[in-house]
Amino acid sequence: MSFSEIVGQEEAVRVLRGALASGHVSHAYLFYGPPGTGKSLTADIFARAINCELGGDDSCDRCSSCLRSMHGNHPDVHVLAPGSEKGENVGIQQMREMRSDVYLRPRLGRRKVYIVPEADRLSPPACHTVLKTLEEPPPYVTIILIAPDLAEILPTVISRCQLIRFTPEPLDVVQAALVKRGIPEETAALAAAYCEGRVGAAMRFAGDPVFLSRRTKVLDILSSAGSAPRAVALKLAEDLQKLASQKGKSGAELPEPANISAEQEAAPDREAGYAGPEAASGKADLQSVVDIALSWYRDLLVVRELGADGPLRNRDRLKELQQLAAELSAPKIQDVLEFLTQARYYLERNANPRLVFEQLMLKIMPGW
Numbered sequence: 099m100s101f102s103e104i105v106g107q108e109e110a111v112r113v114l115r116g117a118l119a120s121g122h123v124s125h126a127y128l129f130y131g132p133p134g135t136g137k138s139l140t141a142d143i144f145a146r147a148i149n150c151e152l153g154g155d156d157s158c159d160r161c162s163s164c165l166r167s168m169h170g171n172h173p174d175v176h177v178l179a180p181g182s183e184k185g186e187n188v189g190i191q192q193m194r195e196m197r198s199d200v201y202l203r204p205r206l207g208r209r210k211v212y213i214v215p216e217a218d219r220l221s222p223p224a225c226h227t228v229l230k231t232l233e234e235p236p237p238y239v240t241i242i243l244i245a246p247d248l249a250e251i252l253p254t255v256i257s258r259c260q261l262i263r264f265t266p267e268p269l270d271v272v273q274a275a276l277v278k279r280g281i282p283e284e285t286a287a288l289a290a291a292y293c294e295g296r297v298g299a300a301m302r303f304a305g306d307p308v309f310l311s312r313r314t315k316v317l318d319i320l321s322s323a324g325s326a327p328r329a330v331a332l333k334l335a336e337d338l339q340k341l342a343s344q345k346g347k348s349g350a351e352l353p354e355p356a357n358i359s360a361e362q363e364a365a366p367d368r369e370a371g372y373a374g375p376e377a378a379s380g381k382a383d384l385q386s387v388v389d390i391a392l393s394w395y396r397d398l399l400v401v402r403e404l405g406a407d408g409p410l411r412n413r414d415r416l417k418e419l420q421q422l423a424a425e426l427s428a429p430k431i432q433d434v435l436e437f438l439t440q441a442r443y444y445l446e447r448n449a450n451p452r453l454v455f456e457q458l459m460l461k462i463m464p465g466w
């Protein structure tokens with residue numbers, strides 16, 4: 099995949115291709131923008147193009163340098179994701195490796211490229227090591243930091259990087275791109291809206307039948323729960339938890355694939371003993387159920403405040419949203435949204451999912 103195939107992100111692509119064409123590739127870039135907007139993909143293409151044997155302003159994806167990069171075995175291209183360490187240790191080992199490795203000249207290519215996904219997770223000591231590297235980079239080094247938000251990055255790091263911003267695209271652009279890749283029109287529209295114009299996220303969403311059906315079922319439960327008697331609500335809580343245990347390829351809200359390290363994926367299983375057998379479903383799957391619920395209650399607020407023309411993520415369920423929004427007060431909706439935000443936090447820290455979903459159902463029911 100080359101720059102010419104990226105959907106949208108024209109400004110980012112223009113700047114990067116310009117640097118390649120003029121031969122003025124910077125020592126450090128910071129790619130920032132919401133998850134699923136193509137930061138990792140663009141970083142991969144840029145790294146290939148920098149060392150492409152054709153030497154143009156794009157990757158050819160056919161020369162031996164491009165092929166090595168695509169297979170993850172180019173000796174001059176390194177992806178250094180922070181692993182599953184905790185606290186002060188997050189990313190410290192990887193950043194130290196980079197600090198010593200930069201002084202070895204490129205083995206095959208023109209430049210050594212280091213891609214650091216999830217740079218926002220780096221601990222202060224790891225950031226300090228990055229800073230030291232950025233202060234005196236050898237002329238052949240390019241470091242690409244990736245983060246969702248500038249607010250998460252030290253100002254001293256930001257000031258040493260060229261900033262490349264990634265933004266969501268208009269929904270019709272995303273929808274057209276999905277249809278072009280063979281996704282049915284209806285699914286494409288749904289994915290574009292649900293993922294709020296984030297192309298990469300929408301592609302993963304549209305290509306994941308488990309997630310698509312999970313969303314439908316979660317919304318079915320939420321839209322019927324308001325009028326359910328208490329016993330039924332508790333049964334629905336159980337159903338929600340079961341939905342989370344069906345394995346999806348990926349939740350649409352997960353980080354971009356390149357950002358998920360093997361350690362992170364293994365983490366929920368390793369810690370299953372702590373939270374008991376209920377934690378058997380992966381954290382990411384539990385979170386995706388909560389994210390679907392968040393999208394639903396956020397939509398209810400949008401319908402209340404802006405009407406049917408507001409930016410709805412679940413536009414295909416407009417009728418139900420309008421009906422429910424008329425029944426619920428704004429403070430009640432905000433109350434549930436607040437609970438869901440907390441639920442996300444607690445599930446991340448191994449709270450018992452059954453209890454969390456039961457509490458959610460009781461919150462949704464009238465009179466609580």
Ligand SMILES: [Zn+2]
Binds near residue numbers: 160
């Ligand atoms: Zn090439």
